[in-house]
Amino acid sequence: MEMAKRIVLLAILIRAALSPLIAFANDPSPLQDICVADFASSVKVNGYVCKALDAVTVDDFIYHGLHIPGDTNNGNRQRTTQVFVNALPGLNTLGAGFARLDFAVGGINVPHTHPRATEVFLVWEGALYMGFVTTDRRLFVTTLYKGDVFVFPRGLVHFQINVGNGPALAFAGFNSQSPGLLQIAPTLFNSTPPIDDSVLRSGFRVDQATVDQIRANFRTA
Structure with missing residues (x-):
């Protein structure tokens, strides 16, 4: 019995030591198979209330149009098309999101953070100079090309800029249905x-x- 108590105590201590490293890296795990967001509900929770199962259809799990280039006719010459829970209600509680990023020549995705998600970034076409800055102000930066993948850690300031001679295209995945976006300069x-x-x-x-x-x-x- 004494040995069993020691084993249980050791397991608790190990979990406590590891807890900063696990379990809190993304949205909470779902407790059911699906929880399609009910945008009509007035109830506010950490996410969206689940739509009634008999009202769920296959369309709740589909997003159309990501093949369409984003309009880069703006001050940054860049456009991000977000596929988060607001656009794809079937993502609710699943801890995932997606985006398409279009860059005109010289276009920039200005320094920003995603407070609720790590971002995995895939360059589809072109050349993009990108990087992030840690909390001790260390810069990790590189230029990536077609087929290259980069990861931006959760909450850290990061950016991308098109340094090629033509348009650039990238796709990004997030471990949150709603990563959040804080662009540094406009925010301030x-x-x-x-x-x-x-x-x-x-x-x-x-x-x-x-x-x-x-x-x-x-x-x-």
Whole structure:
């Protein structure tokens, strides 16, 4: 009996030691086969309420149109087509998401983070310079080409920019149905309500004219 208690205690200690490394890397595991998101429900949970099973159809598990290029006629010359739970309700509770990323020449997916997901990034066409920065400000950066895969760790600031002579195309997978997106510059300079200018002046060590110029750039984007 004493040996059994020691084994149980050891197992508890090992799990406690490993818990920061496992179990919390993505969305919670589902407790049923399917839980198609019910967008009509007013109930708010950590995710979406499950649609009634008799209302679920095969269309809840299909997304059409990812073969269509995204419109890159914008300030960043880049467009991301997201296939998250809002676009594909069958993803609800499954801890997965997908995206198509189109880049015109010189197009950039500006520095941003996904607070709820790790991202696996596949270059389909073109040449993309990309990287991420760790919390101790170490930069990991490279240029990748057709068929190359890169991983962006959860929550870290990262970016991609087209450095080729033609358009670039990539696809990305996420271990969350709703990874979240925080673009660094728009988040800080175009929030609602706006962050006080004194914070931005001090945080970026710039004058008021620079803060005003950056704000104006994002308000007209």
